[in-house]
């Protein structure tokens with residue numbers, strides 16, 4: 001398995017290295033995969049994505065992009081190869097949807113070449129793919145959470161990178177838009193892009209991932225094809241939740257069904 | 271969103287905001303009108319025909335002196351310092367995401383004055399020495415404010431609050447120094463309490479012009495990164511902006527521009543605060559507009575100086591008194607708006 005993006009022996013920490021999130025973490029993103037990262041809140045998924053995209057310098061270890069340390073590239077060069085949809089991003093006050101999406105073109109622009117036909121085309125295409133074309137002239141801060149999420153996705157798409165890292169791209173989206181967005185990701189994957197997405201819905205993860213990474217407190221506890229690794233034991237181990245795993249009636253991928261409250265011996269109220 | 275104009279030629283592909291373009295044009299015309307008004311009518315009237323005659327090398331000697339040695343250098347210096355303060359203010363407001371993050375509010379201009387006053391009162395410095403000390407004082411103040419807030423995350427709100435505190439302390443320091451000085455030193459130092467264009471010669475224009483010619487082009491080249499930084503550190507970085515380096519260069523240039531301009535005039539209040547905000551309201555654009563803000567700043571400065579020279583004529587007020595009075599009202603309004611929005 002070849003990998004353009006990988007991290008080896010990573011120690012990831014915040015606050016001048018005082019809060020250590022992960023140690024001795026090795027991760028390889030298989031080329032051309034749709035990799036999905038799952039794990040409980042605060043286990044370090046976003047932190048790992050930030051490190052893989054070069055936003056967070058690891059305290060120890062290196063992230064390698066196309067055979068060289070990611071820190072050795074110029075910021076713009078990284079941004080032409082790898083895009084990131086962050087978990088919480090804020091738009092500048094009053095900026096319009098079209099303007100925000102257009103900023104995804106920044107890594108491809110130069111001082112005198114700021115708005116080429118290619119830029120125009122890619123921005124229009126990204127907005128159409130995420131269904132935000134009708135919102136083009138609206139101010140981003142006046143949109144609903146789900147609309148905003150799709151605008152940020154459009155910006156990441158306009159960046160036209162081979163590798164796309166998405167931190168919880170389906171948050172705020174209603175069920176139909178969640179499936180739309182995952183289908184869009186699957187399309188991109190089929191066109192040859194490498195995708196890495198953090199998802200909380202295990203069943204969606206199992207349906208769409210070609211490679212699944214399960215994390216727990218800064219460690220990778222299992223990875224591989226979801227059909228092979230998702231078991232009731234793994235879910236119990238990672239989330240501490242008793243469950244049953246049955247085949248998905250539509251796709252025959254694993255379907256995680258949490259055990260009923262009574263079967264879990266849930267505490268009685270009061 | 272307003273209309274966009276696209277310009278494409280081989281090797282060039284630019285997109286400009288239509289409204290920003292015509293607003294800038296209108297501001298430019300207004301600035302031109304203000305300059306003309308000042309040159310013609312600020313004291314004894316010099317009709318345009320006479321001015322044209324003088325510029326061709328003729329005219330009466332007294333008129334030549336008034337125009338070439340008094341009014342023109344003064345109005346030119348006003349244009350330069352107004353534009354410089356506005357650009358510096360726009361950069362700081364954008365980096366701090368807060369209108370109150372302006373160099374005149376967070377103490378950088380007052381710090382320049384402290385440098386100059388110290389040099390005059392303690393070391394008996396002349397005009398050149400005190401201007402130099404003003405540059406040093408402004409930069410030192412910026413370093414102190416930045417140093418006090420950079421530790422522990424360097425939140426923007428803290429930078430503004432610490433800066434306002436430092437500014438208040440420096441005002442006290444300046445008054446104290448002057449009150450303890452000998453009479454003649456106190457007189458020349460007192461000029462530094464309020465910014466003024468009174469008695470400024472071509473020397474000031476030339477020096478400031480050279481300094482700005484060096485400092486401004488790199489700042490304009492960085493203005494696209496400034497736009498991107500407004501998206502927050504992570505987004506800017508993941509779109510390919512080297513965040514730390516860009517922010518540092520932008521701050522250093524903006525501090526330097528503010529410091530050299532304050533060295534030429536003393537601390538002129540509120541232009542750095544108001545010009546970018548006024549521009550933003552006129553263009554209705556969420557982008558930081560360095561050049562349009564510069565035009566607004568130049569216009570505000572020249573107009574204020576016209577008022578300063580006319581209001582108690584023949585006595586000439588320092589321009590800082592006018593900008594202080596008008597700007598103070600503007601600041602009160604701005605604060606009340608921010609307060610109501612709940613992010614004051």
Ligand SMILES: Nc1ncnc2c1ncn2[C@@H]1O[C@H](COP(=O)(O)OP(=O)(O)OP(=O)(O)O)[C@@H](O)[C@H]1O
Pocket residue numbers: 014015019021039040041042043044045046047048087
């Ligand atoms: N900027 C930060 N400064 C300090 N600590 C942080 C920062 N961001 C995250 N952390 C800490 O690092 C740990 C991992 O956080 P991270 O955001 O990676 O979790 P996550 O797996 O993405 O969680 P979630 O599912 O809630 O998004 C948490 O304990 C969190 O408190």
Ligand SMILES: [Mg+2]
Pocket residue numbers: 045046047087167
């Ligand atoms: Mg997260």
